[in-house]
Amino acid sequence: MRVLIVYYSRTGNTKQMAEIIARGIKEEGIGVEMREVEKVKARDLLDYEGLIFGTPTYYGSCAYQIKRLLDESVSFHSQLDGKVGGAFTSSANVGGGNETAILSILEAMLIHGMIVQGDPQGDHYGPVAIDSLDARARDNCERFAKRFVHLLRRVYQQAR
Amino acid sequence: MRVLIVYYSRTGNTKQMAEIIARGIKEEGIGVEMREVEKVKARDLLDYEGLIFGTPTYYGSCAYQIKRLLDESVSFHSQLDGKVGGAFTSSANVGGGNETAILSILEAMLIHGMIVQGDPQGDHYGPVAIDSLDARARDNCERFAKRFVHLLRRVYQQAR
Amino acid sequence: MRVLIVYYSRTGNTKQMAEIIARGIKEEGIGVEMREVEKVKARDLLDYEGLIFGTPTYYGSCAYQIKRLLDESVSFHSQLDGKVGGAFTSSANVGGGNETAILSILEAMLIHGMIVQGDPQGDHYGPVAIDSLDARARDNCERFAKRFVHLLRRVYQQAR
Amino acid sequence: MRVLIVYYSRTGNTKQMAEIIARGIKEEGIGVEMREVEKVKARDLLDYEGLIFGTPTYYGSCAYQIKRLLDESVSFHSQLDGKVGGAFTSSANVGGGNETAILSILEAMLIHGMIVQGDPQGDHYGPVAIDSLDARARDNCERFAKRFVHLLRRVYQQAR
Numbered sequence: 281m282r283v284l285i286v287y288y289s290r291t292g293n294t295k296q297m298a299e300i301i302a303r304g305i306k307e308e309g310i311g312v313e314m315r316e317v318e319k320v321k322a323r324d325l326l327d328y329e330g331l332i333f334g335t336p337t338y339y340g341s342c343a344y345q346i347k348r349l350l351d352e353s354v355s356f357h358s359q360l361d362g363k364v365g366g367a368f369t370s371s372a373n374v375g376g377g378n379e380t381a382i383l384s385i386l387e388a389m390l391i392h393g394m395i396v397q398g399d400p401q402g403d404h405y406g407p408v409a410i411d412s413l414d415a416r417a418r419d420n421c422e423r424f425a426k427r428f429v430h431l432l433r434r435v436y437q438q439a440r
Numbered sequence: 441m442r443v444l445i446v447y448y449s450r451t452g453n454t455k456q457m458a459e460i461i462a463r464g465i466k467e468e469g470i471g472v473e474m475r476e477v478e479k480v481k482a483r484d485l486l487d488y489e490g491l492i493f494g495t496p497t498y499y500g501s502c503a504y505q506i507k508r509l510l511d512e513s514v515s516f517h518s519q520l521d522g523k524v525g526g527a528f529t530s531s532a533n534v535g536g537g538n539e540t541a542i543l544s545i546l547e548a549m550l551i552h553g554m555i556v557q558g559d560p561q562g563d564h565y566g567p568v569a570i571d572s573l574d575a576r577a578r579d580n581c582e583r584f585a586k587r588f589v590h591l592l593r594r595v596y597q598q599a600r
Numbered sequence: 601m602r603v604l605i606v607y608y609s610r611t612g613n614t615k616q617m618a619e620i621i622a623r624g625i626k627e628e629g630i631g632v633e634m635r636e637v638e639k640v641k642a643r644d645l646l647d648y649e650g651l652i653f654g655t656p657t658y659y660g661s662c663a664y665q666i667k668r669l670l671d672e673s674v675s676f677h678s679q680l681d682g683k684v685g686g687a688f689t690s691s692a693n694v695g696g697g698n699e700t701a702i703l704s705i706l707e708a709m710l711i712h713g714m715i716v717q718g719d720p721q722g723d724h725y726g727p728v729a730i731d732s733l734d735a736r737a738r739d740n741c742e743r744f745a746k747r748f749v750h751l752l753r754r755v756y757q758q759a760r
Numbered sequence: 761m762r763v764l765i766v767y768y769s770r771t772g773n774t775k776q777m778a779e780i781i782a783r784g785i786k787e788e789g790i791g792v793e794m795r796e797v798e799k800v801k802a803r804d805l806l807d808y809e810g811l812i813f814g815t816p817t818y819y820g821s822c823a824y825q826i827k828r829l830l831d832e833s834v835s836f837h838s839q840l841d842g843k844v845g846g847a848f849t850s851s852a853n854v855g856g857g858n859e860t861a862i863l864s865i866l867e868a869m870l871i872h873g874m875i876v877q878g879d880p881q882g883d884h885y886g887p888v889a890i891d892s893l894d895a896r897a898r899d900n901c902e903r904f905a906k907r908f909v910h911l912l913r914r915v916y917q918q919a920r
Binding site for chain 4: 677710714724751
Binding site: 420 | 695697698699700722723724725726727728730736
């Protein structure tokens with residue numbers, strides 16, 4: 281069982297979030313890869329049980345580089361059905377479009393037939409960093425990694 | 441393992457959708473109850489592994505009666521974490537707010553920590569009836585029931 | 601030309617935001633009323649050129665009391681067409697559903713045919729208070745008031 | 761006063777919608793240009809009072825080509841403040857992500873500080889074509905053009 285974290289990062293914030301999430305997943309004993317979106321082909325998405333996308337918040341949705349990969353994934357439509365998904369974002373401001381950015385990815389995952397879960401305590405739709413990667417954001421990334429693995433294990437019926 | 445379908449229906453369309461979904465779930469061998477939202481207390485939600493909410497599309501989100509139940513469920517916040525959720529809607533028109541209505545419920549479910557899944561072939565976010573309950577909408581309700589049970593079985597690790 | 605601010609507030613945060621916005625609108629020379637949602641009838645909405653709704657963030661959308669008023673406003677559907685609208689929210693957390701809460705109101709306003717505007721500098725969809733009403737949130741409320749009046753004057757072609 | 765319609769179209773449906781809207785705007789006596797997104801530079805957006813974006817529905821949001829232009833427009837952030845915006849989409853299915861696709865554009869426009877309006881009778885968030893460009897979709901495009909010009913005239917205080 282393997283997880284792919286696809287990210288686009290210009291300033292490094294989104295990449296740092298990806299690193300914390302990758303470490304958390306690894307610590308739970310699940311194989312994980314981190315790849316810049318430019319180095320991911322749509323076909324690669326088929327090889328993983330879990331897919332996590334990270335993006336800066338650009339105009340209330342994901343960076344176009346992420347969207348391009350999602351658009352290209354139409355060649356494999358229905359083949360991601362039943363996989364587990366999640367998303368995270370780094371944003372300049374509170375109220376700056378971070379929730380809609382995460383939801384733009386989760387909605388694409390739902391359209392692929394993927395399975396997503398929220399969090400009743402942490403950032404509800406997925407981890408959000410505001411401005412820099414402060415302790416709050418780091419905690420949310422760690423928490424997200426643990427919950428993602430838990431969901432993956434439930435869905436793929438793998439005992440811990 | 442049991443599923444509760446909570447619905448609000450003024451004209452009967454949403455109720456009919458609930459009936460088709462309930463029948464589909466039952467046919468898959470899972471216990472299911474259908475209840476008008478006015479007869480559901482927030483505490484009742486704890487008793488089911490699967491929760492499905494049905495609503496007419498009113499101004500782009502769920503009817504306030506559904507929202508009231510969601511607001512009241514805050515007394516049990518974190519106790520729905522990990523349950524399986526889904527939503528459906530009946531709407532007057534194409535482009536009439538049906539997708540945002542379903543998403544208003546799915547977003548609340550994510551905030552509760554619930555698990556949701558989309559559909560790559562049928563109505564992506566959840567079944568939508570436009571105007572009346574035509575064959576297209578019926579098929580989507582039946583399809584949704586089957587997929588919901590499949591997800592429930594995966595998450596609760598129950599062999600068929 | 602008059603503005604109505606409709607709000608629901610349990611802890612007082614949303615009410616305080618309403619007060620700052622009301623003061624800002626008044627300072628710009630426009631008549632403004634602030635009313636608890638329980639004291640507003642759908643018919644009242646017809647009497648104002650500008651409508652602003654304030655809500656706590658409850659499960660990613662507006663409080664059901666606000667939604668009930670929106671649902672009841674269907675009796676006057678098409679009669680709010682061309683009015684100017686806006687929304688604000690108080691929320692417990694970053695990433696806690698505040699953006700989707702504001703959008704749940706803006707979407708209802710669009711369905712009524714109303715005119716809304718975002719903000720390229722302040723909170724983009726509408727003012728958001730996280731936890732308490734800090735300086736950031738106050739500034740956003742003041743800024744929102746000024747911009748709302750500016751839009752109202754443009755739409756209703758009233759010279760300053 | 762001039763309007764730019766930016767569109768991406770692979771099968772020709774979105775382009776046809778753009779043509780109907782362009783014709784409708786011209787008939788109302790307003791200058792209008794139609795341009796494929798690949799031929800538009802972010803700087804060009806500054807030259808128009810009204811901006812309309814058309815996109816196929818791809819995974820619940822706009823095509824990445826449209827998103828790329830929006831991302832690039834950050835170089836002119838705050839300079840679109842107060843302009844009038846709108847969006848339309850062609851989609852394969854009911855419930856197929858068409859509303860969220862339009863909203864992905866409207867949200868970006870709000871973040872730019874732009875002014876948008878819904879429609880209480882036609883497709884509420886913007887014109888939607890399902891599958892092909894049927895009479896329903898054509899009517900919605902024509903209706904949208906008229907309303908867009910009306911809003912433009914109100915906002916820019918131009919008598920008919």
